[in-house]
Amino acid sequence: MKAYATISSCFYGRSALREGVGSVSSIQATRLRKGMLIKLGNDLLRLLELTHLTPGKGRGYVQARMLNIRSGASADHKFRSEDTVERAVLDDREMQYLYEDGGGYHFMDTENFEQTHMLGDALGNATRYLIPNGLIRVQFYGEEPVGIDLPKTVELKVEDTPPSIKGATASAQIKPATLETGLVVQVPAFINVGDTIRVNTDTGDYQSRV
Template sequence: MIQATQLRPGMVVKFNNELHSVFSMTHRTPGNLRGFVQAKMRNLRSGSMIEHRFSSEDRIEKAVLEEHEMEYLYDDGEFYYFMNTESFEQIHLTKDFLGDCVEYLIPQLKVTVVFYEGKPISVEPPQTVDMKVIETEPGIKGATVSNVQKPAKLETGLTVAVPPFVNIGDVIRVNTSEGTYQERVTTA
């Protein structure tokens, strides 16, 4: 258990019997009143944001999380299969559980799976993923400095805006936190 004044952004706590990630917190001491902590938190199960005012003396249960590096193997249409890179144990997760992470899953991709009390609660892809362009408009020779972008469909079905010099078959690096083109890795 920790005091409310020890809350920090990114920390995961158990509040109202559910896991919440602290998004922001502010410690306030108005005039001659007792201090309090105003915390904004995201429910890890539903994704909803809540704000709660804690007294400075309130104690909150800090969640003990385990992170495991896992390798994405394949999907069978219903489940996505992952293997622990140390113990070789396999788990399967649903598309709903994975959310937007599905758009970045290519075979042999290493992801971080976060567990709470032995159950997976989230999957975090790496910061960037290299993916092959399978569909886009033809490239324009010499178009390396313009600010114009065109849509490109990648091997997972994700569509991102890319510069005009990117062609079908090129491998590009995509930022997973923003879902944006970062750079061209190799050409077709």
């Protein structure tokens, strides 16, 4: 079974969520974690950054920077430690990534062949790991796509990288490489244009040559 790195901090199987699709669960503000999807009013917000603060006087609070999944706008919000927050309950579906155009990134459900798309703002840096025709896990809130799960590693082709330099010292044996998706990673000197490499999707680091 392929392992997946979670963009959202919690991931649910489709069969377990038939009754909970589009619903929310309550969570205390102090338990919020980066990557979670929460609901404030009618907005769905991805938590990008969290800072837990406890002032010398008064109660602690959580300062959050969030991304509105629907509008692409970012916002800051301060939660009191005792606040209860609505966390979106998500359904996940295996889909095939098709292509990107000006309207977003397009995916097809591998079970019923229905297509859906998401804006680049909602996907963030995950777009750098999407390969046409590759299988991916797409997160849904009800019938609305809200994010994706990436595999732990992906294999990408090197499109551009400087040639190796003869006589370079050991400390200089790392160079930048631009991959087929536009992602730039640091690679060993022996990597050449046309090579396929394995990249860690959590860190964006080179793992090995394939």
